[in-house]
Amino acid sequence: MSAGGGSRRVIVVGAGVTGLLTAVACARGGHRVTLLDRGPIPNPGSSSADQHRVVRTLSPDDADVTGRMVAAHRRWLDLEALLGTGLYRRVGVVTAWPRDRIAAVTAAGSAAGVSTRAVEPRELPHVRFPAGSAGVLEADAGVLLADRVLRAAARWLSGHPAVDLRPYRTVTRVDTDSAQVLSADGEKLGADLVLVAAGPWTRDLLEHPVVLHRQTMVYLRPPQDVARWWEAAPAVGGIGTDGRSWVMPPGSGALLKISSDAVAREVSSTADRGDEDQAPWVARLARAAPLRELGRYTVAAVRACHYATATGTGGAVLARVGPAVWSRAACGGSGFSQAPLVAERIVDVLTKGAA
Numbered sequence: 001m002s003a004g005g006g007s008r009r010v011i012v013v014g015a016g017v018t019g020l021l022t023a024v025a026c027a028r029g030g031h032r033v034t035l036l037d038r039g040p041i042p043n044p045g046s047s048s049a050d051q052h053r054v055v056r057t058l059s060p061d062d063a064d065v066t067g068r069m070v071a072a073h074r075r076w077l078d079l080e081a082l083l084g085t086g087l088y089r090r091v092g093v094v095t096a097w098p099r100d101r102i103a104a105v106t107a108a109g110s111a112a113g114v115s116t117r118a119v120e121p122r123e124l125p126h127v128r129f130p131a132g133s134a135g136v137l138e139a140d141a142g143v144l145l146a147d148r149v150l151r152a153a154a155r156w157l158s159g160h161p162a163v164d165l166r167p168y169r170t171v172t173r174v175d176t177d178s179a180q181v182l183s184a185d186g187e188k189l190g191a192d193l194v195l196v197a198a199g200p201w202t203r204d205l206l207e208h209p210v211v212l213h214r215q216t217m218v219y220l221r222p223p224q225d226v227a228r229w230w231e232a233a234p235a236v237g238g239i240g241t242d243g244r245s246w247v248m249p250p251g252s253g254a255l256l257k258i259s260s261d262a263v264a265r266e267v268s269s270t271a272d273r274g275d276e277d278q279a280p281w282v283a284r285l286a287r288a289a290p291l292r293e294l295g296r297y298t299v300a301a302v303r304a305c306h307y308a309t310a311t312g313t314g315g316a317v318l319a320r321v322g323p324a325v326w327s328r329a330a331c332g333g334s335g336f337s338q339a340p341l342v343a344e345r346i347v348d349v350l351t352k353g354a355a
Contacts, residue, residue: 007031007162008350011181011191013171013205014198015041016048017146017339018328020153021079022195023163025343028082031350033163034189036181038170038201041157042150047199047307049147051219051254053336054235054246056093056141058116060101060108068341070114075340076144083152086145089251093141094119096133096238105136115139126226127236128289130243135236143235143248146336171198174205176322195346196321197328200306206321209311210329215264216281219255219301223293230256245290255300260288267306278302307332318342 008031012019015037023033037043057073059065080087097105102118109116119135121127129135157163170184180190196202203210222230233249245260263281282302286294309331310317316331316338326349328335328342 008192009190010034010346010350011036011179011189011194013037013174013181013194013196014046014201015039015043015150015154015165015167016046016197016199016330017149017153017336018048018197018330018342019195020150020157021339022197022343022346023157024079024082024153025340025347026350027157027160027162029347029350031162031347033157034166034191035157035163036166036169036171036183039168041165041167042147042154043167044147046150047305047330048150048336050217050303050305051145051147052089052143052248052257053146053333054093054141054237054248055088055144055337056095056138056235056237058095058105058109058112058114058136058138060105063108063112066108066112066114069337070112072338072341073140075344076337079149079340083156085148085152086252087149087152088142088144090140090142091232091249091251092234093138094124094135094234094236095138096129096135096236096243099132099134102134102136109136109138124233124236126222126229126233126292127239127247128241128292129239130241133238133243137234141235143251143254144336145252145254148252171205174325176206176325179322179324192324193346193350194322194325195328196325197330197342199330200308202308202327202329206325206327210308211311212267212269213264213307213309214267214276214304215259215307215332216278216285217257217259217303217305218282218285218299219257219303220297221300222250222256223296223298240288240290242288245285245288247290256297258285258290260285260290262288276304278304307335318345
């Protein structure tokens with residue numbers, strides 16, 4: 001792609017959070033955007049669809065990651081203003097660490113300009129911390145209302161004259177040499193830049209290998225005597241007996257949610273999700289014991305979701321796979337929270353011809 005300004009044609013494949021926010025950023029930058037998805041826009045079956053996702057900034061062992069997430073935090077605040085609705089519950093995020101690391105983690109936060117403090121487990125009496133651990137609170141972090149993000153972005157795009165939303169349009173092929181996209185109905189579309197952000201379906205379109213994972217999440221209603229406590233609670237990660245679980249607090253229409261890496265598994269396809277028995281995975285999540293007195297909580301819903309990670313790294317990767325074709329393999333919550341940075345990067349490529 002040549003450098004220089006001016007309006008460019010952009011095709012985005014996939015109407016999850018990365019696709020939607022990239023389309024928003026490109027339209028704001030003066031570019032013409034066509035957004036295609038195999039389902040409705042927004043698509044409730046996308047890997048981005050959920051009630052909530054965490055935004056946290058501090059990676060104490062990686063200052064570059066911390067810097068990027070500080071920038072992402074600011075972008076989410078900007079998006080709230082642009083989209084005109086509350087998207088971001090800044091309730092704080094607590095992460096459990098071994099006690100002998102607490103001082104180093106809080107020091108890393110101070111060095112990065114991230115407001116942190118140590119948290120004793122007794123301050124969060126309904127959460128089970130691993131033995132020998134305490135917490136670090138990031139006061140300015142919080143929870144994104146994921147489904148609300150998707151709806152607000154789609155609504156903004158639907159009213160923009162430079163955006164062409166094409167729901168129920170399955171893409172069958174992306175030519176990485178010519179930056180052309182072929183849809184199932186035979187239409188061929190060309191652009192100055194193509195971003196494929198199709199989640200689990202990315203590997204069907206590009207030689208950007210991804211690994212598909214399925215994870216079971218359980219949505220709860222707390223017992224009445226602790227419901228008010230939960231409404232003001234932070235998100236908490238690194239909890240449970242094995243330190244692999246997360247809890248997202250209820251609020252703004254979202255239920256309390258628990259999840260764990262212990263119930264994430266590699267799968268070959270999304271096709272059998274509806275037939276899979278979730279009961280064994282729910283039982284395994286209960287054994288991880290992220291909450292105290294878990295049996296007092298009412299299960300409101302159980303959901304199996306999918307996310308894709310880049311082969312070899314196991315994380316979220318933005319890769320250039322052709323002269324003008326980019327691919328985003330997004331990893332769960334971190335992929336969601338970093339979506340504004342991907343959008344910013346694509347606009348930078350359009351504006352500057354960046355490599």
